[in-house]
Amino acid sequence: MKHQQRTQRDLTRLNAIVLGCLVGLFAGIVVSTFRLIIEHLLSLVQAVYGWLGQHPWGLVPWAILLVLMALMIGHWVKQTPMIKGSGIPQIEGQLAGELDYAWWPVLWKKFVSGILGIGSGLFLGREGPSIQLGGTVAQGLADRLGFSGSRRRLMIASGASAGLSAAFNAPIAATLFILEEVYHNFSTLVWLTSLTSAVVANFVSNEIFGLTPVLHIVYRQALPLKYYGLLLLLGIGLGGLGYGYQWVTLRVGQWYGRLTWLPRQFDGIIPFLLVIPVGLWWPITLGGGNQLIVQFAQQTPLLVPLIGYFILRFVFSTISYGSGLPGGIFLPILTLGALLGAIGARCFVAVGWLPTMYVANFMIYAMAGYFAGISKAPFTAILLITEMVGTLQHLMPLAVVAIVAYITVDVLGGAPIYEAMLQQMVVPAKTQSDGPTDQLEFPVNEGAGLAGRQVRDLAWPPDTLLVGIRRGERQVIPNGDTILRAGDALLIFTYQHNRAFVRQQLTHLNDSSTQPSD
Numbered sequence: 001m002k003h004q005q006r007t008q009r010d011l012t013r014l015n016a017i018v019l020g021c022l023v024g025l026f027a028g029i030v031v032s033t034f035r036l037i038i039e040h041l042l043s044l045v046q047a048v049y050g051w052l053g054q055h056p057w058g059l060v061p062w063a064i065l066l067v068l069m070a071l072m073i074g075h076w077v078k079q080t081p082m083i084k085g086s087g088i089p090q091i092e093g094q095l096a097g098e099l100d101y102a103w104w105p106v107l108w109k110k111f112v113s114g115i116l117g118i119g120s121g122l123f124l125g126r127e128g129p130s131i132q133l134g135g136t137v138a139q140g141l142a143d144r145l146g147f148s149g150s151r152r153r154l155m156i157a158s159g160a161s162a163g164l165s166a167a168f169n170a171p172i173a174a175t176l177f178i179l180e181e182v183y184h185n186f187s188t189l190v191w192l193t194s195l196t197s198a199v200v201a202n203f204v205s206n207e208i209f210g211l212t213p214v215l216h217i218v219y220r221q222a223l224p225l226k227y228y229g230l231l232l233l234l235g236i237g238l239g240g241l242g243y244g245y246q247w248v249t250l251r252v253g254q255w256y257g258r259l260t261w262l263p264r265q266f267d268g269i270i271p272f273l274l275v276i277p278v279g280l281w282w283p284i285t286l287g288g289g290n291q292l293i294v295q296f297a298q299q300t301p302l303l304v305p306l307i308g309y310f311i312l313r314f315v316f317s318t319i320s321y322g323s324g325l326p327g328g329i330f331l332p333i334l335t336l337g338a339l340l341g342a343i344g345a346r347c348f349v350a351v352g353w354l355p356t357m358y359v360a361n362f363m364i365y366a367m368a369g370y371f372a373g374i375s376k377a378p379f380t381a382i383l384l385i386t387e388m389v390g391t392l393q394h395l396m397p398l399a400v401v402a403i404v405a406y407i408t409v410d411v412l413g414g415a416p417i418y419e420a421m422l423q424q425m426v427v428p429a430k431t432q433s434d435g436p437t438d439q440l441e442f443p444v445n446e447g448a449g450l451a452g453r454q455v456r457d458l459a460w461p462p463d464t465l466l467v468g469i470r471r472g473e474r475q476v477i478p479n480g481d482t483i484l485r486a487g488d489a490l491l492i493f494t495y496q497h498n499r500a501f502v503r504q505q506l507t508h509l510n511d512s513s514t515q516p517s518d
Helices: 002-054 056-079 088-096 103-118 127-145 149-168 171-183 188-209 225-249 252-257 268-279 290-298 303-322 330-350 356-377 380-388 394-413 417-425 495-511
Strands: 439-441 463-470 475-476 487-497
Touching: 002 056, 002 103, 002 127, 002 149, 002 188, 002 268, 056 268, 088 127, 088 149, 088 171, 088 417, 127 149, 127 290, 127 330, 149 171, 149 188, 149 380, 149 394, 149 439, 171 188, 171 380, 225 290, 225 303, 225 330, 225 356, 225 394, 225 417, 252 303, 252 487, 268 394, 290 330, 290 356, 303 330, 330 356, 356 380, 356 417, 380 394, 417 475, 439 495, 487 495
Parallel strands: none
Antiparallel strands: 439 487, 463 475, 463 487
16 A cells, blocks of 8 residues: 555656646747747847938838837737736736636737737836746646646646746746745645746757857956955845835836826837837847846946936836736846946945956846845845856855845835735635635745644634645644644645635735734
């Protein structure tokens, strides 16, 4: 009997790897194609703006073309609202049971509209849409295979990981981002499937784009320890400005709502028209910003132009994203971080605290710090920049800046940006006591209200049954006297359509409960 159980457990993990390979292959092909078309279209658009600078008469037909694209995308957004914006909150909502959508309309409309918006030079990133495209491809495969419940969510999570991996050539960071920021689940099957799909998708992407890191920044040498004090100042500044970015990004949609003369689905007309002067005067800034990062790391502008570029990128990236056009903030955040790192380094150089040769280093560190503060995912930020730059020399300074920026945003009251976006999309769920049953996994974190409480003392949501507690590698069968511990994962049975309500109730219970005094 024990031998049979052991064999079944091994086959379960082997099946997870097979599913991960399947998802990674299809998601890698779709996202790599998405990325390739955007890169070629963006190069074409930059050439068009160079031509328009010499032939101003072409501006009118070009503006008409951009408006027509904005109208078409707006029509699609009205038909299928789930293609709006980044796509990461939508995937997070799917995995949490807070929302769901039909996969095929989202897949093709997000694919085409993302190419048109990002490829036209708007300050939007391809990474959020790549995550949603990967997750949606996996959702389609799950439907074809007849999967539902936890197996379907497992495939969606692995598809999202594959999408980010193909977009950035960063399989380890992609896996951790899904675990840390999107799914909030570190179970063996989840990380095994996600990592497998990310590696396969990265292989597909490398076959198309080569092995050169996405942000191959050349630097002279690692930062000496005597300059680490400057990293503390940099991290504090990044945290403060990151909190400001959160505040603006979460409110810019409301500001668009005040434009009562323009239907909301057509807000994209504004950034599509505003990108024209940007393309004419600053074509290097078009798109997500990876070209700008690499070029400025090689030849960094002086302080005043850097501040101008930062203001331009900050303002227009929030205008682009707030319009609801399909496109993300992932790469724009990294671009803003790189600019802030260059600004901080130039300031330190000006006062004689830092040699000029370390400006590129500070751009690398600031990308991780700015992203860690805004997303509140420091581990992902450190690994992401490490994989994107292609060197392990910066792990220590990356960690310092990421931690300081994270703590700064936390002290200021900032929330994880994608989680906050999801909260704007969903409404409080109602209990539903019908339909097929499903399993919900809920973590008990260190310092949470559930930790240290007996099962019998908690007011569990209706129509739920606590069937198990995963504690490390073993599973505990609970009873009324069982004490919940930090690090536990609660395994709860409920109705499939009741998952969102139960998760919201448990989150409220976890926040409002108080631990017994010692």
